[in-house]
Amino acid sequence: MxxxxxxxxxxxxxxASHAAVLSHYSFDSDYTDGSGNGNDATLTDVGTVGNSGITTTIGESVFGGGAMEFSTDRDYLAFSAQALNGDYTISFWAQQDDAARGWNMAIGERDTNVSFISLRGTGDDVVRWRGSEWVNTSPASSQEEFASVSDTAWHHYAVVGAGTTISLYRDGTLVNTVAGENTDFTVDTIGAAFFSANDFDFEGRIDEVWILDEAADATTVSNLYTTNTLNGVPEPxxxxxxxxxxxxxxxxxxxxx
Ligand SMILES: [Ca+2]
Ligand SMILES: [Ca+2]
Ligand SMILES: [Ca+2]
Structure with missing residues (x-):
């Protein structure tokens, strides 16, 4: 040869084909799904306090030259719902405008009180994951809070469901793994979650959202963190x-x- x-x-x-990728939103120029699965997102820009959209300003994204900027309004990106059961991974970069903001709903299911991943600001300093089978017992089932740090820097988050365990990685490092959970999760929205009447949403920037139908191992999470790819090789x-x-x-x- x-x-x-x-x-x-x-x-x-x-x-190499990324068989595990359900959707990938790079936000480099628009809201399209780069996975090949065609689950493009559409922006709903509600309210007039601020507009949301792609930012290509230098320094305002992590990979690819563009990121999604969410205003303080409950603006959001919607796409066809994905019901994640068993093994899955939700990976994204986020930068909060206000480190003290009590709820920064990054991703989840709109118009329900279940299925969200939210950063919680100064005083709470956690990332809360709530699954679709959440029950408000004490302690709540299908819900975990992972230790975090509240600031306005970019951070990478990866929530990994693997059967009945749920894990959070932050900046490529495992924070914690909790066993014995129903980890099911439904996702149809970036930038907001929960019932609209509660007005919970994200303020700041989100970049490179990956939704996988496999439980990423530590190496894959590290690859996403360092190279924005699953296998650690450069983008195509x-x-x-x-x-x-x-x-x-x-x-x-x-x-x-
Ligand atoms: Ca990007
Ligand atoms: Ca708006
Ligand atoms: Ca917002």
């Missing part, structure tokens, strides 16, 4: 460019021998 063929195949491994476009560059260098080397 010619060296060009081998190198091209090596480069194309960066395009970068991989293709790398392939071309390697081919070019290989040709030059062969000619020079």
């Amino acid at each position: 010619k060296i060009e063929c081998i190198l091209m195949i090596m480069g194309l491994t960066g395009l 476009r970068t991989a293709m460019l790398a392939s071309v560059a390697v081919l070019f260098l290989a040709r030059r080397r062969r000619k020079s021998v």
Whole structure:
């Protein structure tokens, strides 16, 4: 096999299918789902206190040059509901405008009182996960609070459901794993959750939302945190460019021998 063929195949491994990805919102230029599954989101920009939309301002995103900016209104992105049962992963970057905000509903199910992932600000300093089978017992079932830090910096969060265990990773590091939960979760909204009358939503920026139908292991979470990919190799476009560059260098080397 010619060296060009081998190198091209090596480069194309960066395009390996992501069978586990249900949806991926990069927010680099719009609200489309980059997974190939077509679950594009649509923005509902309610109220007039502030508008929400893509920001491409330098320094306001983590990967890809764009992120989703949510105003203090209950603006939100909606998409076809995904019922996550058994093994799943919800991964995203978030940056709060106000570290003291009591509820920053990042992602969940709109117009119910279940299924949300919310950052809770200064004084609470936790991330609350509530599943779709939440029951308000004491302690509540299908609900956990994971220790966090309230500030206005970007942080990466990954909630991993694996059978009856639920875990939170923060900035690539496991915070805690809790066993014995019904981990089912329904997601149809980014930037808000809960009944609309309660006006719970997110204020700040969210970037690179990945929803997987598999329980990410620690390595995969670390890959998402460090490279925004599942396998730790560069994004497809970068991989293709790398392939071309390697081919070019290989040709030059062969000619020079
Ligand atoms: Ca992005
Ligand atoms: Ca608005
Ligand atoms: Ca908001």
